[in-house]
Amino acid sequence: MPAPSLFRKFPMTCSIDALERRVGEIVAEIEGRLVATRRTLHANPELAFAEHETAALVASFLADLGIEYRAGIGKTGIAALIGSGPGRTVGIRGDMDALPIEERSGAPYASHRPGVMHACGHDAHTAIALGVAAVMARLGDDLPGRAMMIFQPAEESLNGARAMLADGLFDGIKPDVMLGYHNWPLLPAGTVGWHPDVAFASSDGFDVTITGKSGHGAHPHLAVDPVVAMAHFINEIQMIVSREIAPLAAAVVTVGRVQGGTARNQIPDSVHLEGTIRTLHPETRDHVMAALERVARGTAEGHRVACEVTFVPGVAVVRNDPAVLPVVLAAARDRLGEERVICLPQGSMGSEDFAEYSSRVPAAHLRLGSKREGLDTMLHRSDFDLDEGCIAVGAAVMSAAALRLMTA
Ligand code: NI
Numbered sequence: 001m002p003a004p005s006l007f008r009k010f011p012m013t014c015s016i017d018a019l020e021r022r023v024g025e026i027v028a029e030i031e032g033r034l035v036a037t038r039r040t041l042h043a044n045p046e047l048a049f050a051e052h053e054t055a056a057l058v059a060s061f062l063a064d065l066g067i068e069y070r071a072g073i074g075k076t077g078i079a080a081l082i083g084s085g086p087g088r089t090v091g092i093r094g095d096m097d098a099l100p101i102e103e104r105s106g107a108p109y110a111s112h113r114p115g116v117m118h119a120c121g122h123d124a125h126t127a128i129a130l131g132v133a134a135v136m137a138r139l140g141d142d143l144p145g146r147a148m149m150i151f152q153p154a155e156e157s158l159n160g161a162r163a164m165l166a167d168g169l170f171d172g173i174k175p176d177v178m179l180g181y182h183n184w185p186l187l188p189a190g191t192v193g194w195h196p197d198v199a200f201a202s203s204d205g206f207d208v209t210i211t212g213k214s215g216h217g218a219h220p221h222l223a224v225d226p227v228v229a230m231a232h233f234i235n236e237i238q239m240i241v242s243r244e245i246a247p248l249a250a251a252v253v254t255v256g257r258v259q260g261g262t263a264r265n266q267i268p269d270s271v272h273l274e275g276t277i278r279t280l281h282p283e284t285r286d287h288v289m290a291a292l293e294r295v296a297r298g299t300a301e302g303h304r305v306a307c308e309v310t311f312v313p314g315v316a317v318v319r320n321d322p323a324v325l326p327v328v329l330a331a332a333r334d335r336l337g338e339e340r341v342i343c344l345p346q347g348s349m350g351s352e353d354f355a356e357y358s359s360r361v362p363a364a365h366l367r368l369g370s371k372r373e374g375l376d377t378m379l380h381r382s383d384f385d386l387d388e389g390c391i392a393v394g395a396a397v398m399s400a401a402a403l404r405l406m407t408a
Contacts, residue, residue, distance in 0.1 A: 045098030074163030087145030094129025131395025145406025
């Protein structure tokens with residue numbers, strides 16, 4: 001028996017085609033204000049859970065539109081429910097936080113804050129979500145369903161979504177569908193990218209402490225050396241991905257930090273390591289974690305040390321829902337043209353805490369092409385900037401997709 005359709009049909013007073021035509025007009029009308037808003041946010045970036053001015057700007061933008069909102073969700077998050085149609089409730093999430101990076105873009109709207117920068121384009125994401133909110137507010141009573149606009153803190157630390165959900169984001173009304181997006185400097189502005197299955201990898205941290213016995217560097221036989229043991233451990237775990245995981249089941253194990261010792265002629269008591277695991281499938285994630293523990297046991301035995309592994313749970317895979325994604329892609333194709341809706345050959349081994357929503361609600365996540373002609377950069381670089389054309393494209397595509405998902 002075929003699975004029941006995820007979406008019901010609802011009678012409508014106003015056709016989706018007519019509403020989508022109005023989307024284009026509204027976005028064209030407000031694009032200038034959205035770009036100006038993005039530049040204000042870019043000049044005044046705020047780190048995870050410190051997005052106070054950003055949230056105040058979002059709140060005043062929503063208030064100007066006559067939209068009621070709830071602020072202070074998960075510390076600095078804001079949510080607003082727009083519309084009262086009988087159709088589905090579609091959640092649209094924009095993230096708001098910046099990164100601890102010194103900006104070197106040279107842009108006239110560059111960061112005024114030393115050591116803090118919108119190097120991932122979340123300023124544009126916030127502007128896009130405000131654009132969608134403006135469209136939804138303007139369509140008002142004609143909306144076939146409801147839009148839940150979510151302005152989220154702390155995506156970079158991967159715990160802002162969790163904080164908003166723990167603070168009751170979905171307690172009153174849970175969206176039926178969620179939409180997410182991220183600008184993508186590897187695609188030209190005016191395009192969107194998608195992957196049929198996995199949009200982002202899972203991410204988990206691991207901490208390892210190897211403890212031996214300290215001693216003089218000249219008398220290693222009187223000590224138990226944790227430095228050599230750690231060197232072996234780091235080499236050994238490179239073989240988890242290369243020798244234990246199937247080549248097409250992607251995984252990454254990266255050691256990003258090693259600390260130990262205080263002098264060249266002293267063997268320290270312990271050495272500490274921090275790393276990250278990225279995978280696309282839960283069974284791969286479990287395998288990598290079990291292998292790390294196994295190698296730790298072997299290191300302890302082989303090197304006469306104690307080897308303790310602690311995992312720092314991160315976020316799950318972001319997977320596109322097979323019923324939601326086609327609706328979103330159809331909306332994007334009708335708006336941008338078939339050739340501007342690009343199937344990406346791979347998902348990303350990067351991670352997104354949009355996973356907190358997509359693991360609770362059927363969801364889709366799109367890349368919004370943001371490459372600026374002549375600028376060779378990437379996310380999280382100090383010279384990062386984007387083509388602001390992605391703001392209008394994002395607002396229009398997300399609005400059109402939301403309208404269809406309310407009724408599809
Ligand atoms: Ni980002």
